[in-house]
Amino acid sequence: MKKLYAVLFFCSILSISYAQQEETIFNEFGGIDxxxxxxxxxxxxxxxxxxxxxxxxxFVVFEFNxxxxxxxxxxxxxxxxxxxxxxxxxxxxxxxxxxRSKKVIHPIMYLKGGKSTLEVNDVSSDKVFVVxxxxxxxxxxxxxxxxxxxGGYRFFGNTDLNGFSNNDFSGPIMSLRLKFGWSWGR
Numbered sequence: 001m002k003k004l005y006a007v008l009f010f011c012s013i014l015s016i017s018y019a020q021q022e023e024t025i026f027n028e029f030g031g032i033d034x035x036x037x038x039x040x041x042x043x044x045x046x047x048x049x050x051x052x053x054x055x056x057x058x059f060v061v062f063e064f065n066x067x068x069x070x071x072x073x074x075x076x077x078x079x080x081x082x083x084x085x086x087x088x089x090x091x092x093x094x095x096x097x098x099x100r101s102k103k104v105i106h107p108i109m110y111l112k113g114g115k116s117t118l119e120v121n122d123v124s125s126d127k128v129f130v131v132x133x134x135x136x137x138x139x140x141x142x143x144x145x146x147x148x149x150x151g152g153y154r155f156f157g158n159t160d161l162n163g164f165s166n167n168d169f170s171g172p173i174m175s176l177r178l179k180f181g182w183s184w185g186r
Contacts, residue, residue, distance in 0.1 A: 031065075033064060033065055034062065034063075034064060035063045035064060035183055035184060036062070036066070036181060036182055036183035037060075037061075037062055037063065037181050037182065038060070038063060038069070038071075038179050038180065038181030038182075038183075039058070039060045039179075039180060039181055040058065040059060040178045040179040041056070041057070041058050041059075041177070041178050042055075042073060042075070042175055042176075042177045042178075043055070043057075043175065043176050043177075044057075044173050044175040045173070045174045046077070046154055046172070046173040047171035047172050047173075048081065048168070048169065051079075053079040054079075055076070055088070055173075056076060056077070057073055057074055058073070059071060059072065059074070059094055060072055061094060061096060063181075063183055066101050066102070067097055067098050067099070067101055068096070068097055069094070069095065069097065069098070069110075072093065072094055073090075073091075073092050073094040073112050074092075075088075075089070075090050075092075077089075084120060085121050086118070087117075087118075087119040087122075088116055088117070088169070089116060089117045089119075090114060090115070090116030092113055092114035092116070092130065092132075093112065094110065095110065095112070096108060096111070101140075101183070103140075104139065104140050105139050105140075106138055106140075107135070107136070107137055108136055108137065108148055108150065109133075109134070109135045109136075110132075110133070110150060110152075111131075111132070111133045111134075112131075112132050113131040113132065114130065115127055115128070115129055115130075116129070118159065118169070120161055124161055126159060126160050126161045127158070128159050128166075129156070129157040130154060130155065130156055131154075131157070132152060132154045132155070132173060133152050133153065134150040134152030134173065134175060135150060135152060136148055136149050136150025137150075138177075143182070144181065145178075145180055146177075146179040147176075147178060147179070148175075148176070148177035148179060149175070149176055149177070150174075150177065151172070151174045152172070153170070154170055154171060154172075154173045156168075156169040
């Protein structure tokens with residue numbers, strides 16, 4: 001009889017231990033699961049002084065719950081306008097959300113923002129604030145590769161260079177995003 005009680009006790013402890021999920025900090029805050037890592041390039045066309053200019057950059061994002069993205073994006077844009085050389089460099093916080101990311105084609109939204117450096121003719125420099133919301137579509141080409149096209153508006157703030165205003169650098173933007181990585185939370 002003691003052996004039967006010992007076996008029942010051992011089986012009940014074993015079943016209880018398998019039924020419990022490991023607790024983490026993220027589980028305590030609404031069941032947030034780390035589900036992937038993505039990195040790639042972002043190439044954008046933006047309007048400046050009625051000309052389209054190219055901005056090249058790269059990004060790294062962490063994926064949570066298959067839909068939420070949080071990471072960093074760095075970019076550099078150099079162009080000339082009326083003999084003035086202008087260079088914009090930034091390292092921004094990048095937030096994103098992909099609706100129904102398991103579908104081959106799905107909508108995606110990004111919001112990036114942060115301090116950037118604006119240089120004119122390699123002489124004067126200014127720290128500016130940039131916020132850029134975009135919305136678009138993303139295509140799952142392969143499990144490790146996604147291609148995105150999004151459009152939005154780039155807002156500049158805190159421009160103090162002589163002869164320039166925030167409106168000179170703010171404008172519509174169109175981006176092509178190549179995204180490589182893996183999502184294991186499917």
